[in-house]
Amino acid sequence: MSGHSKYEPKTGFERWLDVRLPIVRMAYDTAIDFPTPKNLNYWWTFGGILAVCLVIQIVTGVVLAMHYVANAGLAFNSVEHIMRDVNHGWMIRYIHANGASMFFLAVYVHIARGLYYGSYKAPREILWLLGCVIYLLMMATAFMGYVLPWGQMSYYGAVVITNLFSAFDNVIPGVGTAITTWLWGGFAVDNATLNRFFSLHYLLPFMIAGVVGLHIWALHVPGNNNPVGVDVKSKEDTVPFHPYYTVKDGFAILVFLLLFSWFVFFAPEALGHADNQVMANPLATPSHIVPEWYFLPFYAILRAVPDKLFGVLGMFGAIAMLFALPWLDTSKVRSMRYRPTARWFFFLFIAATLGLGWCGGKLPDDVVIPIGRDAVTGDPTGFTVVMLSRVLAVYYFAYFIAVLPLLGLFEKTLPVPDTISTPVLPKGGAAMLSGATASPEKKG
Amino acid sequence: MAETVNAHETHGDDPSRRDFIHIAAMATGAVGVAAVAWPFIDQMNPSADTLALASIEQDIGKVAPGQQLVVKWRGKPVFVRHRTPAEIAASVKDDHADMRDPATDASRTKPGKQEWLIVIGVCTHLGCVPNFGTGDYGGWFCPCHGSVYDTAGRIRKGPAPRNLELPSYEFTGPTKVKIG
Numbered sequence: 277m278s279g280h281s282k283y284e285p286k287t288g289f290e291r292w293l294d295v296r297l298p299i300v301r302m303a304y305d306t307a308i309d310f311p312t313p314k315n316l317n318y319w320w321t322f323g324g325i326l327a328v329c330l331v332i333q334i335v336t337g338v339v340l341a342m343h344y345v346a347n348a349g350l351a352f353n354s355v356e357h358i359m360r361d362v363n364h365g366w367m368i369r370y371i372h373a374n375g376a377s378m379f380f381l382a383v384y385v386h387i388a389r390g391l392y393y394g395s396y397k398a399p400r401e402i403l404w405l406l407g408c409v410i411y412l413l414m415m416a417t418a419f420m421g422y423v424l425p426w427g428q429m430s431y432y433g434a435v436v437i438t439n440l441f442s443a444f445d446n447v448i449p450g451v452g453t454a455i456t457t458w459l460w461g462g463f464a465v466d467n468a469t470l471n472r473f474f475s476l477h478y479l480l481p482f483m484i485a486g487v488v489g490l491h492i493w494a495l496h497v498p499g500n501n502n503p504v505g506v507d508v509k510s511k512e513d514t515v516p517f518h519p520y521y522t523v524k525d526g527f528a529i530l531v532f533l534l535l536f537s538w539f540v541f542f543a544p545e546a547l548g549h550a551d552n553q554v555m556a557n558p559l560a561t562p563s564h565i566v567p568e569w570y571f572l573p574f575y576a577i578l579r580a581v582p583d584k585l586f587g588v589l590g591m592f593g594a595i596a597m598l599f600a601l602p603w604l605d606t607s608k609v610r611s612m613r614y615r616p617t618a619r620w621f622f623f624l625f626i627a628a629t630l631g632l633g634w635c636g637g638k639l640p641d642d643v644v645i646p647i648g649r650d651a652v653t654g655d656p657t658g659f660t661v662v663m664l665s666r667v668l669a670v671y672y673f674a675y676f677i678a679v680l681p682l683l684g685l686f687e688k689t690l691p692v693p694d695t696i697s698t699p700v701l702p703k704g705g706a707a708m709l710s711g712a713t714a715s716p717e718k719k720g
Numbered sequence: 721m722a723e724t725v726n727a728h729e730t731h732g733d734d735p736s737r738r739d740f741i742h743i744a745a746m747a748t749g750a751v752g753v754a755a756v757a758w759p760f761i762d763q764m765n766p767s768a769d770t771l772a773l774a775s776i777e778q779d780i781g782k783v784a785p786g787q788q789l790v791v792k793w794r795g796k797p798v799f800v801r802h803r804t805p806a807e808i809a810a811s812v813k814d815d816h817a818d819m820r821d822p823a824t825d826a827s828r829t830k831p832g833k834q835e836w837l838i839v840i841g842v843c844t845h846l847g848c849v850p851n852f853g854t855g856d857y858g859g860w861f862c863p864c865h866g867s868v869y870d871t872a873g874r875i876r877k878g879p880a881p882r883n884l885e886l887p888s889y890e891f892t893g894p895t896k897v898k899i900g
Contacts, residue, residue, distance in 0.1 A: 435847040457765065641866060
């Protein structure tokens with residue numbers, strides 16, 4: 277789709293610049309004139325929403341770093357200083373903290389859209405992989421950012437996640453311990469750990485921005501996928517990005533910012549944990565440790581496996597599935613609109629992932645379905661959270677390594693339209709359609 | 721056409737000699753990169769002042785039977801538990817029970833000092849600090865992922881792979897202990 281550029285420099289300066297650094301041409305080709313499928317729905321607006329999230333996080337983060345002190349003795353108080361004393365500090369910190377949640381909310385919708393409409397299939401595998409890399413970097417950034425306030429949840433979050441690497445002691449004794457000691461810069465999570473986490477937390481968002489650049493580059497070679505999942509066949513299947521999708525994305529961004537603002541101004545602590553208002557204490561773990569909501573499904577998988585090493589492998593494997601997905605799904609049909617069976621497996625997958633998230637927030641031995649009562653204590657017994665996690669985790673993996681590879685071979689799909697226009701026009705009249713959307717942006 | 725002519729001339733273009741120069745240059749370069757990379761990797765390991773805080777001395781005379789003292793050593797909690805005769809007996813009774821990391825009660829304490837159990841208070845699963853006196857065996861219960869330890873600090877239930885670690889320590893007096 278990246279065809280001939282239609283940019284025409286209008287001023288003398290633009291002409292002068294265009295033969296030296298065609299940066300205006302690049303911006304014009306990617307954000308103004310870029311031919312975009314005309315049938316993108318609102319699920320496609322989350323890319324733009326995510327770009328806004330990244331900018332918000334970087335701007336608020338740079339400001340917070342002006343007031344924050346990365347020292348185990350001072351960090352907690354410097355965050356209180358931001359909340360109480362710094363002008364508008366409370367608002368900037370709440371935007372940053374809730375911004376992380378909003379970022380993950382948007383990225384999960386964005387990923388789910390890709391899963392449903394088959395956006396990972398050829399020729400968009402690299403685009404998908406770059407997205408997975410961004411997601412990994414986001415998780416690393418969010419994790420390290422959560423450690424910085426140095427509250428109890430921050431501290432024990434850092435302890436648990438870094439200790440995941442100690443599972444390698446089960447492979448080669450000593451290696452896991454060497455890795456954790458290296459990560460910590462000591463024998464426990466301490467000041468050295470906090471300092472390096474701050475350094476990396478500042479670095480990674482800019483790496484994300486770099487990979488986002490590659491992600492957009494990889495998007496603009498094959499162009500957008502679309503809800504029908506068939507390739508763009510002619511110019512009549514597309515509209516210019518501006519004004520059509522600048523306006524659609526812009527509207528979605530505003531709606532999203534309403535939700536964002538509701539959290540920031542009316543429920544800023546709703547997604548946090550009260551224990552993080554207590555300064556980190558290496559000698560006492562809070563009675564109930566949970567990660568932030570966006571990590572809960574993976575946390576549930578970790579706990580579902582009774583063996584430490586395999587629990588850790590399961591957790592990382594859950595993300596590895598996303599990387600392998602383009603080569604696991606054997607179906608030739610991209611969009612699940614035309615895959616009636618796959619669609620139900622997909623909805624089950626979403627339900628299983630949400631279910632895992634719910635399990636991650638509960639205690640492992642909590643009873644989901646009471647069957648009897650313990651003879652001694654009288655507590656209800658039965659089907660516990662950890663058992664439910666196991667069932668859901670099995671389905672999570674089965675979706676990738678069994679359902680998608682096999683379903684593509686046996687599934688009876690619905691007839692896929694020839695072009696993007698066919699489903700909306702009984703006779704697929706491309707000529708009529710081109711009249712309907714003939715460049716209204718040029719009519720003044 | 722020029723290349724065709726040159727291919728027949730051998731102006732010292734011994735291929736094996738050229739390969740050797742390439743390999744030697746690459747190998748030297750790789751060593752150089754590793755030599756520069758190592759300090760940047762190793763700087764993240766514990767610094768000299770962190771390593772210097774290796775041992776502490778502690779008076780444990782005030783810990784009554786049935787209580788535990790938590791002291792900080794190398795940034796980690798160390799549990800000094802004054803066990804009651806009942807706790808010791810329960811632990812010894814289980815010496816040959818089915819366990820993930822089998823160990824006898826005697827191997828967890830110093831000879832003649834069976835009432836003092838000194839362990840690193842870090843769950844061997846993912847590093848949380850287990851809670852004292854809770855769980856099915858009256859030892860410790862880890863709130864993070866539900867590991868249960870008995871009164872000898874042995875793992876009895878839950879995901880942790882090993883018993884609570886024993887620090888190196890010695891009694892320097894009847895109620896004085898040096899950890900590290």
